[in-house]
Amino acid sequence: MDALLNEQTETQVAYFRERAEQSDPRQNTTIAIETYVDLLDRIGASDKALAESLRLMPEGVQPTGRAPSLMELALRAGTFAPLLELSRRRQDPLGYALSLLYHRLDAAKAEGAAAETRNDADLS
Known part of the structure; x- marks a missing residue:
């Protein structure tokens, strides 16, 4: 506590x-x-x-x-590489696909935020 x-x-x-x-x-x-x-x-x-x-x-x-589950922790931490590796090692195609999907969504969200920041800077 x-x-x-x-x-x-x-x-x-x-x-x-x-x-x-x-x-x-x-x-x-x-x-x-x-x-x-x-x-x-x-x-x-x-x-x-x-x-x-x-x-x-x-x-x-x-x-x-x-x-929290591993996926919940990965979402909060913003890192999916450990889950990708774990799924690959366990030969878990569903876990791998889900981890890869979240990894790509997270990367796209980060890229979108970076592009928005660049656009805001260009407007200034």
Whole structure:
């Protein structure tokens, strides 16, 4: 809770990271990992949350749903390359296609914003 209030954020994140790294989701539950990932996302570190979820969550282990999905994290972080790689490695054509679609939509949106900025500058 303190981390969400910007009080002792680094200490709190370190505590939850340690708990997540020490957990054994194959023997117990994924809740420690998911709590850590959710905390990172809530403090605005969605890119770190995505990376940590990919690093800590073993393949074949079903999450509890406590943390945002990988796609939600990628959307918030604005990066889809990790999901493209994961889908390719897992030979998941649907996940790959969805990640590629969002990647291209995000790139098109960024290009549109850049073009709008250039147009605004030209009008000045």
